[in-house]
Amino acid sequence: MGDSKLDLLQGTLDLMVMQTLDAMGPLHGYGIARRIEQLSENEILLNQGTIYAALVRLQQRGWISAEWGVSDNNRRAKFYVITKAGKRQMMQERADWQRLSSVMARVLSAGADAK
Amino acid sequence: MIAWARIRAVFRRRQLESELDEEMRSHIEFATEDYLRQGMTGDDARRLARVKFGSVEASKDAHRDARGLPLLDGLAYDLRFAVRSLVRDRGFSVTAIIMLALAIGLNAAVFGVVNTMLFRGFALVKHNSRLLYIQERYTLKGCCLLEADFDVWRRQSKSFENLALVGSRSITLRDGVVPARDLIATTLTTNSFALLGVLPILGRDFAPADEVAGAPPVVILTFHDWQARFGHRADIVGHVVVIDDAPATIIGVMPQGFDFPMHGQLWMPRQHLTEAASHRPSASFAFGSLADGVSKATARAELDVINQRLEKEFPASNKGVRALARTFSEFFIGPEARMIYGSLWAAALFVLLIACANMANLALARTLSRSRELSTRIALGAGRARMLRQVFSESVLVTTAAGAIGWWIARWSIYTWAEATRTRYLLLDYTTGPGILLYLIGITIVVALILAAIPMAQTLRLELNGVLKGDSRGVTLSGSVKRLSALLVAGQMALAMILLAGTGVLARSLWNILGADTGLKGAENVLLGRVSIPRAAYPASEERNAFWDSLLSDLALLPGVEAESLATAIPVGNPGARPVEVEDGQTVAERRPSVTTIAIGPGYLHAVGGRQISGREFAATDRPASPRVALVNQSFAAQYWPGQQAVGKRLRLDRDGARAESATVVGVISNIMQGRPLRDKFVPIVYLPFRQAPAFRAVVFVRTVGPANQMAGRVRSALESAAPGVEVEDYSTLQAAFAVNRDLMDLEHAELPKHAGVAPVFAGIALLLATVGLYAVVARSVRQRTREIGIRIALGATTDNIRCLVFAEAKLPVAVGLMAGLMGSFAINRLLESQLVRVSPNDPVTLSCAPLILILAAILGCLFPVRQALRVDPFVALRHD
Structure with a gap:
């Protein structure tokens, strides 16, 4: 498994975080990391720690906000929520991403046909 | 808005850091709980949680980079860390800072002095480097310029934008305040002050009309005379004094500190001579500002051509008369000015080199003893780039501190120099301007780079495994590092030797002058005064x-x-x-x-x-x-x-x-x-x-x-x-007059007392630094060989054996340094020859004393490490680990 894990593309982690928060509502850092791991079915090589750099980046841009709260098992944690601006940004990025991936798919399959 | 958030983050650093800590801690606890719930044992769960999280430090770094201003943040962090590690290593930091401050300060001071002596010249005079001072040389002795020739130059020369003439006139002045004074007035063409770029602070400059025969006599006062003789009177302009029984009007006062060309009391416009008199040597000298784009050589060549023409035209007065156009330093400081002040500068650079070599050695030792710390941090996930930045910021910190203290040392030295060399006949501009500061900053940067380079190179070459596995005393010196540091010591010794030998011959030369038989007895008991009636x-x-x-x-x-x-x-x-x-x-x-x-x-x-x-x-x-x-x-x-x-x-x-x-x-x-x-x-x-x-x-x-x-x-x-x-001037003792005259009597050696006075300072500092450098290297080696020395003592080595062992460390670099220094002295002392009176550049006394002094210093440098080695207790040394 180890070698075949995907390296994250620049900027994709930010989008995944926003998408997760949009779908799941308020979550703490560990919850976000867990969720991304589950959804990617462990295909992505992610040091969970790196998520915090993404979180602070998104926060500074005003796309997510954070608040200290208490978790189900009574542990203090910082909960993140996506903002309105974040949603707009997420839509935009999702559209860009889909466009890019369809273009990639077309280009790659054309390459395969030619072979 | 993002920029703003980032800046805010820098200031809320403490809070953000603690929040991040807490967040990460709870993250790992969440994960651990999850794994426990999945049925893992406590230890496995905790371990897996940490593995999944990855490097905490790296994540924190990424967080910091993302949220703050990484460069500034990193810089502040590096600096803080550097301060901490320098404070911990107080001995190193203080030695380094003092050493570099001395070397940098001396350099900047010498730069300032050289700049004034060779280029800047008189206080307040602008564009001194574009001025040439001209006299004529005669086959017969005589002084100094034919006025008729000056007028021809002024008419025909195209190399000079403007030419002015300076002469002197002895006058009797009655100013109504004090008894009549006989004094020497400086006479000038009326364009002189404008050419020098200095204008009166009161009244007006001379006008061309003042020079015309029959014009009403006018004078301009020095600031000093205006204060001393006329009590700062604001209405001095227009005041009439009597000069040689004729009334003359004071038309202006020059600014404070302006005395051109010599210390005097007043200036008068040039008086045109009769045709016959103008063909006899009379004026003191002429000076001119070079026209744009004209080189000194061109100007000299042109004057030569004009003078050859004059020789044909006026064979009676101009036979063999050549114009000598000299720069400020050649004219006023002396023909050897460049050599003297150049050699001082070189000496200061030597001291800086020695200090750098010393620092390099200290830095080598320090990085070696820290290699475990550095390796551990790299192994824990700190990037090498980060380590490099840290090492770099330490050397920047040390050199910056040294530069700041050096600036203070430089200003103090220049001030001391200006006070010590103040003479009554030349008033030079020693203000410490931005030029000196720039020079100081420049050399400080160069030194910082040199100092950073060595530990940075070592950090890059750190072999983590070797260091971490190595014994607790850290790595032993690798052969190449050892050779490098021995070479640095040898270099220091050579430079110190050259400075000592140069100082020695200069001092002996000065001694020969000062101690020369004067033929006088009891000069300190003789009062003298120049009396005129x-x-x-x-x-x-x-x-x-x-x-x-x-x-x-x-x-x-x-x-x-x-x-x-x-x-x-x-x-x-x-x-x-x-x-x-x-x-x-x-x-x-x-x-x-x-x-x-x-x-x-x-x-x-x-x-x-x-x-x-x-x-x-x-x-x-x-x-x-x-x-x-x-x-x-x-x-x-x-x-x-x-x-x-x-x-x-x-x-x-x-x-x-x-x-x-x-x-x-x-x-x-x-x-x-x-x-x-x-x-x-x-x-x-x-x-x-x-x-x-x-x-x-x-x-x-x-x-x-x-x-x-x-x-x-x-x-x-x-x-x-x-x-x-009756007027009394130059009142002093014969002994004091003698000392003053010694400066004046031989232009070639006029600067020797200063030269020979400053050289020992440099040589002394060089010697001290070289000794410290040798000490550091030997002491380090003894520390690293503690176990070996312990074994030797345990096996029965005598005190003498151990002593030899330590001295052996110093022997080769000192010997190589002395040989190189001796050869360097033979070459370099020859440059000083013009300053040497009755002593040869290869003076055997000096050239045998200098190595002796160095050897003594080297032995002194080894004494402490020897004591250290002798105190090694074999039991402790062998258990050492």
């Missing part, structure tokens, strides 16, 4: 004799006066020479060599401390009407009448260009230093009786029974109150 009051020579006679007899009556006399010149001064014809001698009459002549009064020998060798002294009977007589010194007698009795011989001296009647030699006296005594030990001198041609000015000597300073006040008032209108 108003010309108008004593027109006849008998009247003047009467005045001088009564002055001397008044002085003789003062209690505590042992002897009194007068002469036309101070011993050691340069009284001027006249062609002499020696009868019955070996000299052919036509050759008529120039011989120094001085007129002296009766009792001169006793007053100054000379001796009568044969014949008699001048007596009261040698008066204007009596037969002409003369005295000669031993040198003269030996040169012109070798092996003969000089008394009774006759000689003939020229006076005012005409041959005077011949005089009989009535005595021979001991040699007294006069003229240019340094090279040609004692020059031949002819002494004439003052009374046979009494002058308006004379140097009066008073030998006191007790210490001269107790009598100084009484003698001075006796001189001043001798008659109305």
Whole structure:
């Protein structure tokens, strides 16, 4: 498994975080990391720690906000929520991403046909 | 908005960091709980949670980079860390900072001094580097410029934007405030001040009309005179003084600190000479500013061409007359200025090099002893780039601190230099301007880079595994590092040796000058003053004799006066020479060599401390009407009448260009230093009786029974109150006058006292630094060989064995350094040759003493490490781990 894990593309982690928060509502850092791991079915090589750099980046841009709260098992944690601006940004990025991936798919399959 | 958030993050750092810590901690706890719930054991769950999280430090770094201003943040972090690690390693930091501060400060100070001496020149004068100072050289001795030639240059030369003429005039000034003064006024063409770029602070500059014949006389005052003589009066402009019995108007006051070209009291416009006089040497010098794009060589060539033309046109006055156009430093500081100040600069650079080599060695040792710390941090996930930044910021911190202290040292040194070298005849601009600061910053940066390079290179080459597995004393020196540090020590020794040897020959040369036999005895007990009487009051020579006679007899009556006399010149001064014809001698009459002549009064020998060798002294009977007589010194007698009795011989001296009647030699006296005594030990001198041609000015000597300073006040008032209108100048003791004259008498060596005074400072610092450098290397090696030394002691090595072991560390680098230094000295001392009086550049005494001093210093540097090695306890050393 180890070698075949995907390296994250620049900027994709930010989008995944926003998408997760949009779908799941308020979550703490560990919850976000867990969720991304589950959804990617462990295909992505992610040091969970790196998520915090993404979180602070998104926060500074005003796309997510954070608040200290208490978790189900009574542990203090910082909960993140996506903002309105974040949603707009997420839509935009999702559209860009889909466009890019369809273009990639077309280009790659054309390459395969030619072979 | 993001930028704003980032800036805010920098300031909320503490809070953000603690929040991040908490967040990460709870993250790992969440994960652990999850894994426990999945059925893992406690330890496995915790481990997996940490593995999944990845490096905490790296994540924190990424977080910091994302949220703050990574560069600034990193810088602040690095600096904080650097301060902490430097404070921890106090010995290293203090040594490093002091050493570099000294070296950098000295360098900047020397740069400032050299800049002034060679380039900046007079205070307030602008564009000194574009000015050339011009005199003419004659086949016959004479001074200094034909005014007619200057006028031709001014008309024909295209190399100069503007040319000005400087001369002097002795005048009698009556300003209504104090008694009349006879003084020397500087005469200038009216464009002079504008050319120098300095304008009066009060009133107006000279205008061309002031120079025209018949124009009403005007003067401009120095700031000092305006304050001292005219009490800062605001209405001074327009005030009328009397100069040589004619009224002259004060039209301006120059700014404070401006004294051109020499210390004087006032400036007057140039007075045009008659046609005939303008073809005789009269003016002091000319100066001009080079036109745009004209080089000095071009200007010199052009002057040569003009002078060749003049030679054809006026063969009588201009035969062999060449123009000499010199820069400020060549003209005012002396022909050797470049060599002297260049060598000082080189010496300062040597000191800096030594300090750098030392620092490099210290840094090598430090990184080695820290290699475990560094390796551990790299292994824990700190990037190497981060380590490099850290090492770099430490060296930046050290050099910045050193630079700041160095700036202070530089300013203090320049100030001290300016005070110590302040003379009454040259006022130079020693202000510490931005140029010096820039230079200081420049060398500080270079030093910082050099210092950072070594530990950075070492950090890059760290072998993590080796270091971490290595024993607790860290890595031992690798061969190449050891060679490098030995080489650095050798280099330091060589440079220190060169500085010592250079200083040695300079000091010996100065010693030879200072300690030279002057022919005077008890000069500290002789008071002297240059006394002048108003010309108008004593027109006849008998009247003047009467005045001088009564002055001397008044002085003789003062209690505590042992002897009194007068002469036309101070011993050691340069009284001027006249062609002499020696009868019955070996000299052919036509050759008529120039011989120094001085007129002296009766009792001169006793007053100054000379001796009568044969014949008699001048007596009261040698008066204007009596037969002409003369005295000669031993040198003269030996040169012109070798092996003969000089008394009774006759000689003939020229006076005012005409041959005077011949005089009989009535005595021979001991040699007294006069003229240019340094090279040609004692020059031949002819002494004439003052009374046979009494002058308006004379140097009066008073030998006191007790210490001269107790009598100084009484003698001075006796001189001043001798008659109305008497002026006393240059009042001091013979010893002090002697010291002042030494500077003036030999232009080539005028700067030697400064040179020889500063050189030991440099050599001393170099020696100290080199010793410290050697000590550091040997001590480190002893520390690293503790176990080996312990084993040797345990196996029965004697104290001497151990001592040899330690000295062996120092032997090779010191020997190599000394050899290289000796060879360097042979090469470099030759450059100093022009400054060496009666000492060879390869002076054997110096060249054997310098290595001895270095070896002593090296032994001193080894003593402490030896003690350290001897104190090694074999049991402790072997258990050491």
